[in-house]
Amino acid sequence: MGRHRIFGTSFASVYPLYVQKAERKGRTKAEVDRIICWLTGYSEEGLRQQLQQGSDFETFFAQAPAIHPNSELIKGVVCGVRVEEVEDPLMRQIRHLDKLVDELARGRPMEKILRQQVNCRVQARPREA
Numbered sequence: 044m045g046r047h048r049i050f051g052t053s054f055a056s057v058y059p060l061y062v063q064k065a066e067r068k069g070r071t072k073a074e075v076d077r078i079i080c081w082l083t084g085y086s087e088e089g090l091r092q093q094l095q096q097g098s099d100f101e102t103f104f105a106q107a108p109a110i111h112p113n114s115e116l117i118k119g120v121v122c123g124v125r126v127e128e129v130e131d132p133l134m135r136q137i138r139h140l141d142k143l144v145d146e147l148a149r150g151r152p153m154e155k156i157l158r159q160q161v162n163c164r165v166q167a168r169p170r171e172a
Contacts, residue, residue, distance in 0.1 A: 047131070047134060049100055049134075049137060050099065050100055050101040050133060050134075051099050051100075051101065052099060052100055053097050053098070053099055054093060054094070054097075054098050054099065054100050054102075054103040055093075055094045055095075055096075055097050055098070057100075058094060061075050061079075061140075061144045062075050064144060064145075064148050065144060065147050065148050067148070068147075068148040068149070068150065069150075070147050070148060070150075074147055074153065075144065075147065076090060077153070077157075078140075078143045078144065078147060078156060078157070079140065081111055081157050082110065082111055082114055082136075082139060082140055082143060083103075083104070083107035083108065083109075083110060083111075084107055084108035084109035084110065084111065085107060085108060086108075089108065093106070100133070100137055101133060104133055104136045104137070110136065111158075113157075113158040113159075114136075114139050114158075116158040117139045117142050117143065117158070119142055121138050121141045121142045121145060122141070124138065126138045126139060126142050143156055
């Protein structure tokens with residue numbers, strides 16, 4: 044199979060679609076940016092530079108400072124494809140981003156979208172004598 048068309052697509056051309064999807068459901072551009080920065084390791088300034096340069100998806104992910112190690116915890120279906128079963132590493136990263144934006148648009152809490160460990164330890168009550 045040849046190179047997928049999305050790899051050469053400008054990230055800047057798809058970014059507004061991510062933002063529109065989130066905003067239609069009452070979420071914000073800042074939340075979309077937070078998700079992208081969490082996944083890729085870009086700072087807000089780094090993300091802005093990538094958008095201004097018109098980097099394609101392949102370049103965008105190749106230049107990402109650090110793909111978050113918890114990105115492997117992203118599971119589920121996007122466009123009928125199970126994310127964790129995507130073999131091509133670049134396509135998997137693109138699908139991870141798609142899945143995170145979908146979760147945001149569906150109202151999932153940010154700490155769950157970002158696969159953060161929530162420390163919710165319940166302390167045992169001391170026994171009464």
